[in-house]
Amino acid sequence: MKAKTIIVTGASTGIGKAIAQLFLQKGYNVVINAANAANLEATYKELGNPDRLAMVAGDISQASTGQLLVDTAVERFGAVDVLVNNAGIFEARPFLEVDEAHLDRFLSVNLKGTFFTSQAAIRQMLQQEEGAIINIGTVLVDHAIGGFPATAPVASKGGIHALTRQLATEFGRNNIRVNGIAPGIIRSPLQTKNGISDADSLAGLHVLDRIGETKDVAAMALYLAGSNFVTGEIINLDGGHVSGHHFN
Known part of the structure; x- marks a missing residue:
């Protein structure tokens, strides 16, 4: 069987890097992106496998970057079978301190980047009559934390959740499956960027009383990429964050 091809945005570190690594191990051709x-x-x-790996640097908020990713995948490997929209930014800031420029950053990178990269990929997937898109959202869309004010990024991720269901419905008859993963606290460089030096201290937010690992998200992405009957779902990969809390 011909190897399938996946595009992973935001793949230089953290979740995106873990996804790229796992899919390479499973025999996929992989196109990675980072700003x-x-x-x-x-x-x-570091990933190696140059015969099955390509890279495209660029800001995903620019529609041209998404198109270049698709063009690279097709020219190098002949198809776009899977797109993982992982690239994104996250920063806590009190709601009353959010100005227009701050909000626009998250809408541009997170929502607009996912929107137009998906658009470029779906054009190609329609020609192939099949494809899968996996969007990375956040569990905070469904279960906010009062002590963690993040209205700008959460609003942009909420748009990604809505976009996921809309695209799944709009292109379901074309055998294009669109799903989302909503991670809880995951051990990644993102925590450090947000000033969290000890991510494990947040374990109590999850009923499993531990935080997740990037490999957990990668494994879910692999499942969704291979499933032919799951679409329109936002899967909470959150250690039970949404389902309940310990009383202590």
């Missing part, structure tokens, strides 16, 4: 070209090149070298 930071130096970080992306370092990851490209």
Whole structure:
């Protein structure tokens, strides 16, 4: 069987890197993206498998970046079978301190980036009569935390959740499956960027009393990429964050 091809945005670190690594291990062709070209090149070298790996540096908020990713996948490997919209930014800021420029950053990178990269991929998937898109959202859309004010990124991720269901419905008859993963607290560089030096201290937010690992998200992405009868779902990969809380 011909190897399938996946595009992973935001793949130089954290969740995106873990997804790219797992799919390479499973025999996929992989196209990775990140805004930071130096970080992306370092990851490209670390992942190895240059015969099945391509990289495209660029800001995903620019529609041209998404189109270049698709063009690269088709020119190098002949198809776009899976797109993982992982690239995104997250930052806590009190609602009353959010100005227009701050909000626009999250809408541009998170929502607009997912929107237009999906658009480029779906055009190609329609020609192939099949495809899968996996969007990375957040469990905070369904279960907010009062002590963690993050209205701008959560609003943008809420748009991604809505977009996921709409695209699944709009293109279901074309055998294009669109799902989302809503992670809880995952051990990744994102925690450090948000000033959280000890991510394990947040374990109590989950009924399993532990945080997740990037490999957990990668495993879910692999399942969704291979499933031919799951679409329109937002899967909470959250250690039970949404389902309940301990009383202590």
